[in-house]
């Protein structure tokens with residue numbers, strides 16, 4: 001397919017996402033199933049246009065003074081692919097599968113507008129209702145911080161030190177652009193792709209099948225490291241889900257001690273069994289329901305709460321979620337988080353740690369949850385996050401944003417997804 005056909009497909013998929021309020025990944029998958037002739041390069045390029053259009057939705061809409069799928073897809077080419085109107089029209093010319101070339105009307109809209117004149121929320125590609133929340137989070141830096149959440153993300157890997165080393169994995173991935181991560185000792189980064197490129201399919205690599213590495217955002221690796229799981233500890237991963245943090249901690253514990261992986265929704269744990277086997281993790285057992293948890297009461301050195309959240313820190317990877325999120329959903333998450341913190345605290349032994357993590361940038365889900373928890377639980381106190389940070393990333397470029405109750409990672413500050421981390425000690 002030429003660019004025109006890819007652009008037409010991207011517009012069709014954006015229409016589908018908009019009309020049916022469905023996740024981008026589902027719409028792309030369905031399109032692929034009904035267009036089997038499209039090769040993997042075409043699918044990757046179409047996916048890039050769709051995701052770029054969703055990341056830069058407000059900027060593209062501003063440039064074209066329209067919010068149609070066509071405007072968003074064309075805007076993506078201009079904002080992220082470095083094409084101007086003339087280059088787009090030249091690429092569409094003579095392609096019978098292409099959408100219409102840019103009209104005179106579209107060209108005059110473009111010539112009269114630049115992003116420099118756009119309102120802050122447009123330049124940041126931020127939903128209006130989130131502006132007060134992100135102003136609260138980042139103060140005067142909010143536009144830059146939220147704009148960084150609209151950029152293409154890198155592909156991050158975590159080397160599984162139970163089975164391999166960073167040097168060995170880097171050598172297996174030679175030619176993919178993989179380099180050592182800056183902020184974590186066992187991380188590898190493949191930079192963001194440009195234009196119609198695509199990241200290598202690392203999960204097809206023999207090294208992946210041998211369990212030498214996992215795909216995990218560097219921010220997620222950092223917060224798992226900061227949790228401080230160490231060999232011999234008793235650890236409860238209270239919201240273990242598919243086990244991303246469980247696997248990190250199992251490697252940090254060198255398979256010694258015990259991790260109890262729990263999730264309120266048992267089926268969420270399903271992928272963990274294969275992942276543990278592949279990774280050679282032998283110190284993890286899953287626990288379900290109150291009966292499984294009861295013996296752990298007051299016994300844990302570390303309870304990790306990787307809480308369900310709005311996911312606003314992952315908007316680079318899931319830009320469609322940004323536009324679907326509502327203040328009602330935020331309220332539901334806030335209630336869940338408060339009740340999970342309350343429910344999980346009793347498993348922490350005296351002197352043990354309760355670690356609270358979200359992949360959200362909103363203070364309500366982060367600092368404010370911890371402030372409320374501390375006010376109601378005077379037997380818990382906040383750890384020294386500057387010291388924890390120095391222990392894993394001291395002296396490295398890219399600095400976390402510290403608050404009285406924890407630290408935050410963001411694309412602008414640390415080059416990672418957005419995360420909040422807070423460690424509390426039980427006296």
Ligand SMILES: C[S@@+](CC[C@H](N)C(=O)[O-])C[C@H]1O[C@@H](n2cnc3c(N)ncnc32)[C@H](O)[C@@H]1O
Nearest residue numbers: 239240241243244245263264265268306307308
């Ligand atoms: C952010 S995800 C966990 C991601 C996982 N820790 C990882 O690193 O791959 C949050 C998880 O919390 C679970 N959850 C939601 N409510 C819960 C509750 N009341 N108690 C325990 N887990 C809960 C969800 O099912 C979901 O799997």
